[in-house]
Amino acid sequence: MTTTPRPVLVSDTADDTSSAPLAVRGLTVSYGDKPAVFSVDATFVPGSMTAIIGPNGAGKSTMLKAVLGVIPRVSGETTIFGAPLGSERERVAYVPQRASVDWDFPTTALDVVMMGLYRKVGLLGRFRRDDRAQARACLARVGMEDFADRQIGQLSGGQQQRVFLARALAQDADLYVLDEPFAGVDAATERAIIEVLKDLQARGKTVIAVHHDLATVRDYFDHVFLMNVRKIAEGPVDQAFTTDTLHATYGGRLEATHLDQLELVGA
Amino acid sequence: MGAEFVQFSLVPILIGVFASIACALPGNFLVLRKQALIGDAISHVVLPGIVVAFLVTGVIATAPMMLGAAGAAIVAVILIEAIKRLGGIEPGAAMGVTFTTLFAAGVLLLEQSDTSNVHLDVEHALMGNLESLIWLRASGWASLTDPVALSSVPDELWRIAVVAGLISALTLAFWRWLKISTFDPGFAQALGIPTQAVGFALVVVAAVAAVAAFDAVGSIIVIAMFICPPAAARLMTNTLTTQVWLSLGFATISAIGGYVLAGYGPLWLGGQNAVSAAGMIAAVSGFVLALACLFGPQRTRAGAAAEA
Numbered sequence: 001m002t003t004t005p006r007p008v009l010v011s012d013t014a015d016d017t018s019s020a021p022l023a024v025r026g027l028t029v030s031y032g033d034k035p036a037v038f039s040v041d042a043t044f045v046p047g048s049m050t051a052i053i054g055p056n057g058a059g060k061s062t063m064l065k066a067v068l069g070v071i072p073r074v075s076g077e078t079t080i081f082g083a084p085l086g087s088e089r090e091r092v093a094y095v096p097q098r099a100s101v102d103w104d105f106p107t108t109a110l111d112v113v114m115m116g117l118y119r120k121v122g123l124l125g126r127f128r129r130d131d132r133a134q135a136r137a138c139l140a141r142v143g144m145e146d147f148a149d150r151q152i153g154q155l156s157g158g159q160q161q162r163v164f165l166a167r168a169l170a171q172d173a174d175l176y177v178l179d180e181p182f183a184g185v186d187a188a189t190e191r192a193i194i195e196v197l198k199d200l201q202a203r204g205k206t207v208i209a210v211h212h213d214l215a216t217v218r219d220y221f222d223h224v225f226l227m228n229v230r231k232i233a234e235g236p237v238d239q240a241f242t243t244d245t246l247h248a249t250y251g252g253r254l255e256a257t258h259l260d261q262l263e264l265v266g267a
Numbered sequence: 268m269g270a271e272f273v274q275f276s277l278v279p280i281l282i283g284v285f286a287s288i289a290c291a292l293p294g295n296f297l298v299l300r301k302q303a304l305i306g307d308a309i310s311h312v313v314l315p316g317i318v319v320a321f322l323v324t325g326v327i328a329t330a331p332m333m334l335g336a337a338g339a340a341i342v343a344v345i346l347i348e349a350i351k352r353l354g355g356i357e358p359g360a361a362m363g364v365t366f367t368t369l370f371a372a373g374v375l376l377l378e379q380s381d382t383s384n385v386h387l388d389v390e391h392a393l394m395g396n397l398e399s400l401i402w403l404r405a406s407g408w409a410s411l412t413d414p415v416a417l418s419s420v421p422d423e424l425w426r427i428a429v430v431a432g433l434i435s436a437l438t439l440a441f442w443r444w445l446k447i448s449t450f451d452p453g454f455a456q457a458l459g460i461p462t463q464a465v466g467f468a469l470v471v472v473a474a475v476a477a478v479a480a481f482d483a484v485g486s487i488i489v490i491a492m493f494i495c496p497p498a499a500a501r502l503m504t505n506t507l508t509t510q511v512w513l514s515l516g517f518a519t520i521s522a523i524g525g526y527v528l529a530g531y532g533p534l535w536l537g538g539q540n541a542v543s544a545a546g547m548i549a550a551v552s553g554f555v556l557a558l559a560c561l562f563g564p565q566r567t568r569a570g571a572a573a574e575a
Contacts (some may be wrong), residue, residue: 011459070456086459101451105299106507113449118458123443151505151565167454 018082021046021175021206022067027076029066035074036062040231044175044208049201050223050234051211053241055250058228059177060210061097068094068177080175084243090119095164097180103153109163110148113138116170138166143192160190165193169262176200178209194220214262217241270407272563277405278525279397279483282424283433283548286480287518290492292472295511298497299449305470306493310477310486311366312336312343314373314392322380327482329426334479343369370486395545396483397526400424412570423482430479433474441465441559446507484545494522495552502563521552 024042028035037059044050052060066073069085080088093116103177113135114127121127125263139145142162147155161181176197182190197207197220208225211217217224217237224241226232226249233245246262280497290306297303312335320335321327343365350361377389400421402410410416445556448455448462455462473493480489500513527550 012464031462065453069459070453088458090458092452092457096451096453096457100453102299102301106448106501106505107446107450108506111506112450115451115454118443118447153505261452 019046020044020079020085022177022208023079023082024063024067025077027063027066027070027078027108028074029062029076029214030074031062034163035229037066038229040076042225042231042234044206044225045223046206047204048097049207049221050225051199051209051217051221052134052225053211053214053217053249054225054227054232057249058249060227063227063237064179064208064210065096065211070096090171091174093167093168093171093176095176095178095181096134098157098161098164098183102178103155103160105152107157108149109139109144109152109166110135112163113166113170116167119171120162135166135170138169139163142166142171142196146224156186158185161185162189164193165196169196174205176205176207178207180210180212182211182213214246214264270405271412273402273407274405275401275544276526276530278402278421278424279400279544280523282400282421282483283397283522283526283544284519285424286476286483286489287425287492287496287522287548287552288515289427289431289434289476290473290480290489291496291514291518292434292511293469293476294367294493294550295497295500295507296445296449296515297473298501300466300469303494303498304468304490306477307490308362308366309340309474310489311340312371313478314483314486315339315369316342316373317478317486318373318376318380318392322376329421329479332478332481333475336474339369340474374484387572391485392481393487394543395481395488396484397483397544398530398541400482402403427479427483430475434476437472441468445469459560471540484548488545488549491549491552492518492521495549495556499552499556499559499563502559502565505565514565517552517555521548521555525549525551 005177020043022042022044024040027037027040027042028109029037042058042063054060062071065071066076066080067085078085080092085092099110110132114131116138117127117131117135121131127191135147136145139148142165144159144162144166147159147163152160155163161183161260165178165181168178178197181193181197197209201207209221211221218241222237223235224237225234226240226245228249228251232249241262294303294306297305300559315336315534316339317332317334317539318335319338320331323335324331346365346369347361348360350356350364351358354361356364373392374389377392380526398512400423402416402420404410404416404419406416444455444460444465447458448460452462455465477486480492496514496517497510499517500510504510526544528551529544529547532547533540533542
């Protein structure tokens with residue numbers, strides 16, 4: 001294990017948490033005795049696209065899950081658009097890690113997208129013809145309309161990820177939270193996903209994604225949030241994505257040559 | 268197929284069908300959640316509870332049986348935790364020890380107690396009591412509309428019919444919660460679906476089904492009713508709705524076919540005595556599963572290949 005990273009403070013873009021799509025104060029989550037996320041503060045900027053960056057085991061997914069109430073937290077407050085999660089749930093679309101679900105499940109791609117309409121129709125409500133049409137349109141936006149009736153286990157990893165994104169689109173949310181959307185997908189899928197995400201941003205939505213490929217951070221995102229159990233830095237890419245913050249996040253685990261290729265400020 | 272059938276076979280067959288349906292419904296979701304053996308564990312754990320309830324009240328009735336079973340389940344949870352913490356043993360071992368111990372306690376209790384005037388002994392507790400649930404006052408199909416005759420229909424039939432109806436209604440009402448939280452628990456939780464409560468309720472429903480099916484098939488063979496029809500149905504289709512409907516069909520076929528084969532099969536083969544109906548129901552459902560394994564259209568899992 002590396003030593004505890006030295007905190008590097010970068011000016012916050014916005015302290016205004018009342019309108020932030022997602023604000024976190026003092027969030028601590030632990031598995032057993034060991035904290036996976038420790039005392040994290042975060043404020044995500046409306047209309048931004050933020051990459052959450054950190055080494056394996058840094059608590060990135062854990063933080064998002066705790067924020068969305070998927071797993072319990074030890075302490076901390078989170079607000080969605082200034083309000084508690086309960087009242088704002090339908091404004092959030094969550095895309096879990098692809099590996100977290102059972103792709104053997106007897107269901108079709110279209111059926112998975114329809115799950116995104118659940119909050120609209122409720123526990124017992126019936127799906128109508130236009131709900132189905134809406135789900136198909138979401139599949140079309142990710143280039144998967146020809147696979148609507150395919151059992152999900154028969155899709156490739158990239159196709160499965162696109163179906164997941166289509167389900168999030170069906171939720172028609174204001175905040176999109178994606179856990180490693182580019183993990184194990186082909187280049188075409190990566191392009192398709194980023195295109196959809198940029199389109200969401202163009203329409204004023206906020207996107208937060210756990211991201212691993214440091215080389216594409218600048219191209220894909222305008223904000224970063226660096227963490228390793230604790231928060232290291234957050235802010236616009238230009239200010240917060242630097243040699244210093246990356247060293248503090250990854251410790252000695254980043255190769256110098258790797259850092260050179262990122263064209264970082266302050267290198 | 269006349270008076271004799273109505274008197275001796277109709278009620279046991281109906282009980283078998285309702286019991287199979289009550290078990291197959293939660294069984295579908297247990298199989299999909301890879302928790303199929305929970306049904307087995309439940310059926311073992313509840314036995315001492317049922318026996319104690321019987322010893323205390325002296326009758327085999329729904330309410331005391333369910334209470335006894337619930338009590339046994341609580342004892343099981345406490346025992347598992349105690350063994351895990353005090354003995355420092357891994358959870359699987361703690362569960363295994365607890366389930367078998369409670370089951371053994373149930374068997375010993377049964378053996379020692381005087382149950383001579385009621386149909387509750389070790390053999391019936393393990394393998395069911397289906398054959399003895401006959402409709403004494405029935406004299407033919409006309410008895411179905413005769414209130415006097417109907418009043419002598421064994422209570423076990425109404426009990427299992429109500430339970431099967433209740434479980435069907437619950438499955439229908441919570442279909443979306445069950446489906447989403449089984450497929451993608453993280454997403455379900457983010458939607459605000461109480462996934463832990465759904466999982467717990469599923470186990471409780473399975474326990475109720477196991478206790479209600481106790482008369483029909485006893486506490487061991489019930490596991491076949493939880494697993495075989497849903498597992499066979501999964502091999503036939505890639506749609507959840509179709510899978511559940513098919514599993515109900517397989518459950519019904521197994522119950523009817525098993526009962527008829529047990530009662531008449533040995534005679535057709537020149538034998539003298541009937542064989543255990545519950546055993547034959549389990550055997551038929553296993554046979555259906557074997558056929559689905561060999562010939563089911565979805566028996567190859569594409570999911571594993573697609574990961575590559």
